[in-house]
Amino acid sequence: MSGHSPHEIKASVRRYLLVFGALIVGTAVTVGAYYIDIPSVAMTVALAMLIASVKAFLVAGYFMHLMSERKMIYGILGSTAFFFSVLMYLTVWAHGQAPPGTVYLGASIAAAQHAPAAHPPASH
């Protein structure tokens, strides 16, 4: 963030307004997509997350000036992002990686009453 001459600032103000417009549009698209009822849940999630990420990128990149920030800050934020994904990914992975035969009772409370797979009975 070195040169902040009045001229440069004026240029960035124009950019800020563009970003602002884009954020509004992004919000509109997210909400719109919800109302048009995309058939696939995965698609809905992917779209919503994609738009949120673009919006986040715009805010961080322009309003927070990350686009022209120092390497040091990139390093700090990069490692933070990495450790955050580690936390999220590994916990979720561990949840799905319990020993074969493990049953999460909450998730199968309805199913467990009928599904033999939950508590395999000894067969004859």
Add this chain to the structure above:
Amino acid sequence: MQSTTSQTGHTEAHDAHHEEPGFWRAYVFSTDHKVIGIQYGVTSLIFLLFGFFLMMMMRWQIAYPGHPIPVMGPILEKVLGDVASGGVMSSDLYNSFGAMHGTIMVFLAVVPLAFAAFGNYVVPLQIGAVDMAFPRINMVSYQCFVVGGVVMMVSFFIPGGAAQAGWTSYSPLATSIPTDGQTFWILGMVFLITSSLLGAVNFIATIIQLRAPGMTWMRLPFFVWAQFVTAFLLLLAFPPLEAAAVMQLMDKVAHTSFFLPTGLAIGGNLANVSGGGSPLLWQHLFWFLGHPEVYVLILPALGIVAEVVANNTRKPLWGYKSLVYASLAIGFLSFIVWAHHMYLTGMGTAISTFFQTTTMIISIPSVVILTCLLISLWGGSIRINTPMLFALGFLPMFGIGGLTGLPLGLNYSDIHLHDTYYVIAHFHYVVAPGTIFGLMAGIYYWYPKATGRFMSEFWGKVHFWTSLVFMNLIFQPMFAQGMAGMLRRMVDGGVNYSLAKVGNDAIGGLSDTMIGMNVGISHAAWLLGVSQIPFIINFFWSITHGKKVTSDNPWDATTLEWQTPTPPPHGNFATAMKVYHGPYEYSAPGQSKDFAPQNEPMR
């Protein structure tokens, strides 16, 4: 609280010019990093002693289950009531002392002492800075720590007593115990976490921004590196525990079910909660902090030991760069090994392979660090003084603690060792004769800088040798007990096993020898307590009566903290510092002295 932090910090530099601050500004609400360091140091030493006190009482119960505690028993009964009726430690009291021993030792004693006290006092001096980057935030950090400590202490006296679910506070146990102790624990933790976070931001900013001219990264004393990595661990690992604490608080006070599964039946009846939560989620979030935390406990101690070893061998550290890179590697890896505390919670092959592999890999940089420190001794002219004794004692003790982490790190052997006294012995070897020895080395080493006087060498040596002996007498037998299958957190010291053997002729009871060791261990623990008396007296007596230093640099050291007036004034240095070379130029060829301070060009 949040964003003000970063902006309010820099005003003092202007205000505090010249005029002498009054008592309150100078000692209580000081923003001087050295005063804050000493505040942290004294407070955390008191907590250290208190944590040990709890354990000395617990050791009585372990050795003589059901017998009233001598001296302390009646006092406990008076102060705490029913939980100590007849002066006997009840199961609930044992559990809460155990949980609080762990919590206090880790979060109120060792972290504040190793990271905040030494870091505050020494780091700005070592990098040639006038203060921390944000002095007022520094003060707030200490105040948060005190508040957290007070909340924890108060919890002993509320009805039902302090938290009883172990320092790990696993849900649903933590939420289901019908006392408010756990709520206090959570609130206390939130303050302690905030304190550490503020400290971490401050340290990192200070180390990056305020290094004196010429103090490049590879010229930083190793202690600064250790603190730098530690600060990052605190910065990034603590917030998830804070999040977990918030959720546990919600479970406790707003009756949510973050960590409570569907169909939970406390006391036989279905609990009145919505369910749908996950008990393992708490464990993941806890250990995501918990494992980096153990490196927070050890890295500053390693840093101190490195300083003391370099100084007293009168030669450069061997493999300075390896030490730095190994610390960075440890810092990085410590975020991805946490589930080795959870092998037996039900883990499939893939996930446990991942965590075992990272656990084995993280032991390599520790081996590198220990090897570098060991080899640094070779070719030295080894001066034996009290700081050096503690530093030398640290090395094999950390070795034992670290090596015994390996069989725990492999899940198949952990099946036998998990939650036995083997684990207790493993980590106490790293934190007690390990970290605490490292911290003692630091106290004896920097004491002359802070006070202008030495602590007594003779009593220091007495302190060291007795501590060394008793520490080993305490923790070595625990390996044997653990191997034999004695489980931790047993209020009866494991007597149940032998009862089983006697009364019910069941196989698997502990032998009398194993149970008998409890008595020996406890006596050793009390004698360890006695061994601290010379230290405590020495510590206070020497402030006014110790041998005066004859120069600002009594140990003939190279690093910048010794190039200041003694004790360093507000603003630290008489002249602005400029750094010309690396931190450990001892016995460099062609010099007139056997040490070359960093601020003096070498010939």
Add this chain to the structure above:
Amino acid sequence: MEIPYVVQPRPDTGLYNAKLGIWLFLASEVMLFGALFSSYILLRIGAAPGAWPHGLLNIPIGTVNTLVLITSSITVVMAWASLKLNQFNRFKMFQGITLVCAMLFVCIKSYEYYDKFTHYEVIMTDGMVADGHLVEKSDTHITLKHVAVFHEGEGTAGDHHGEHREEMRIEAAQIRKMENYGPWHNTYLAIYFTLTALHALHVIGGAAVIAYLWGPGSRMWKTDPERFTNRIEISGLFWHFVDLVWIFLFPVLYLL
């Protein structure tokens, strides 16, 4: 004696102290919200099929609140730019709008909370569920409005099943269990309240700082304009982060 780089950036890092400090702090905030976010995902994956409620929140209100926060974000950065251009009065105006937006956001959020706390699920002795907003409560009966009525175990609130009634009176004797949509009601609401409350605390904290710098704190503009501008930048960074969190919270809690 002076602490260096309080105002001017350090040449080799290109940063002034507070800027580095706030980014470090934000990094820890990322981990804080990140952990809660991970918990959300884990709890959701672990939820029984069909048990995760949808449509409990009012999307138009959420959208408006999103727009409010986005607006405050642009005014914050415009306020900073105004200072850079030496236009103190414009700074006052923009930051004033920011504060109004912050207040508006908190008010709307409180309304949403209020709405949830008055929203009741009443399970009746005959196995029917009445789900609606409490109008009146006495010892003998309660009255709900905008009520959906369905069989226990058939559907959840918000999925628009069942029979709809404008208003409904239920006798106390008929009620087996009655619970409002507070955090205790289910895991979704638990995480919803926890995340949004923590976020709201950040909004309030950030607004307090901005208000201080807008009011009494702005005197520094006269004595040390550069430092004052830095402070505005720092508080702005925090404010944008709060906005950023909301950018994720909104779709995750309202739409998915």
Add this chain to the structure above:
Amino acid sequence: MDGFVDFWRAVMGMPILASEHGHKVDYLVVVMHWLMAALFVGWILFFGYVLVRFRKSKNPKASYQGVKSHASSYIEVAVAVVEMVLLFGLAIPLWSQMVDKVPAENESTVMRVIAQQFGWNARYPGKDGVFGRQDAKRISLDNKWGDVPDDENGKDDIKVYNDLKVVVNKPVVVHLSSMDVIHSFKVIALRVCQDAIPGMNIPLWFKPIKEGRYQINCAQLCGTGHYTMSGGFLTVLSQAEFDAWEASQGGGGTTATSFE
């Protein structure tokens, strides 16, 4: 290998062993300690030697260079290699064998264990070999298992408290869960340890090879009475004794048909 393990088990004071896989657990523990001992002894000898040889009175002038050789790097690499061998050669395959290859239930003694504060509930499927239906929502003081009333399969189920029986030399499959807080099912002599977590039902298995009465311990802090959970026992019986016991429990038949 057995002799080797037996010898070191005695030396290291490890407890009696009564399960098949336990040999491998002990083997890994023993081998690990060999590695640790080798490292530590080498380390401490070097340490002692250095302290004596380079003490100030003996060596008044320190050497700026110190050690020049790179032997230590080789040792470090060797340590890493040994660790990796133990990891990939023993720990991982053994673990995978344990969790992935649960024996067929018709050839095993099958039971559900639900831990509670402070004891162990176990349930056998009985003569028909099928467990009765359970519904967590029905759990109450007098229906610990959440049994669904009038369920045919459940009629012959055998339920015991703190007194578990299994058959020697026959795999035992336990479906482990907990009612209230986290406990940990540990039978030291069988080298079995698995947390019992409410909301989860985790399978574990082992094969007892020695008859006898073993103590079950709870290895996870679970409240005031944590230590009293050592009041649970697991008795390993011969098939005949087991059948007789099963028959005596009312629900069971006279033969072992339920499991075969």
